[in-house]
Amino acid sequence: MLELPLSEADARSLRVGETVYLSGEIITARDRAHARILERVALGERLPDHFYGAAVFHCGPIVAGSDGNWLVMAAGPTTSSRMDAVQAPVIEALGLRAVIGKGGMSADVGKTMESVGCVYLAATGGAAVTLAESVNHVIGVDWADLGMAEAVWRFRVSRFGPLIVAMDAHGNSLYADVERGLK
Amino acid sequence: MRIAVPEPIEQVVANLLRLANTKLPMDVGWALEAAAGWERNPVATTQLGCIMDNVKKAEFMGRPMCQDTGTPVFFVSGRFDHTIAESIRKGVAIATSSIPLRPNAVDPLTRENTGDNVGVGFPSIHYEPSDGDLRIDLLVKGAGSENMTRLAMLNPSGGRKAVEDFVYGAVVSARGNPCPPTVVGVGIGGTADDCVRMSKEALAVPLDADNPDGELAGMEESLFVRLNSSGLGPMGLGGDTTVLGVRIKKAHCHTASLPVAVSLGCWATRRASATIDGDGVATYGQGGSF
């Protein structure tokens, strides 16, 4: 069980293959949110405080209700490799400590994680109801103009997981290990 | 399940979508339980446990088990007329707002979303008229697995070995993307398009139904063992459980061709069917003999 936000030391203490659960605040971001983060950073803009040092979840949730009265119906991970090209600069710009998704990310992203002190946590693909159940509360939403799936949602979670440390901050990757062992 | 009053086809279709999205077919559920029993890798055991927990919660709460409620693929057989497509499309639109389902239908180039899961050629509908009662089979196909579909026009001299090697490569090279453990649907023969269609039809065959063709049954068995020895594991994170089953269909093909197609069904291989009798009364099922 890990309390968010993670410090750099917390992130570096994790090792590939470990199972963790998160409690605290996470934010969602998919393709378009990543693109917008980079646009704003390039213009020298300051983003909302909760973006910095965050745990970012690659997820386009199904959220019912309206402002202040949200209910997260489904919140499974989406395929992370779609963000491969933009993830490294986002990790650097925001000092992210954890990226949560499915399927893993490129070796380049792994290198950035190593230098910044960030981990990749694999959520179980399709486990949308189990993960949604551990969202206690929606704190708010940024960039709602991007639509429900692409907006940046702030979730307060408890016992969010199980998540597998699949890429750690020491250059190890469970995906690379599995790859080497394939018959 | 049987509701002994006549229902309009669009209502039957909406019921099928609710059933398929919220309740995993029993044979797929049992295959997951069996896998959890033999799995030795602790990370894999965690993944299978999380999947089964999710399936139970979804059924209990009546919610879609995955946020990607996919492309609905319908197979219509028996007696029907020209109005069937419109009824199915209406049913999909009703289910999209009432369950709700995620609106997934977009224009391929502008990416504009139609908002109700109905568009040109969406949902996908296949027809096979016959003299029996009307039957509608639904397969809910997520994009993570659909994107890993493979077709090869092999050299006929490669024979059975080349076919098995291609299927093996298609599953393993998909890595974690189709949310393994997967159900592997294989089509062999036909034309290129028929071959892909057969591979998808194969996903609608329950895992506990015996393949009537002895040679295909043997190939299913040997691919099942070989794929589960690959080491890929649930979500591509390693383990003994890469596939839940292999289902193969074949058709005659041109003497100079050997088409092979692979469609993957994610662990959430969602299906449901309804047989509608002459009075318009539907009987629902999800395949499997349990």
Ligand code: SF4
């Ligand atoms: S591949 Fe299947 S289980 Fe995985 S996210 Fe897509 S629909 Fe859900």
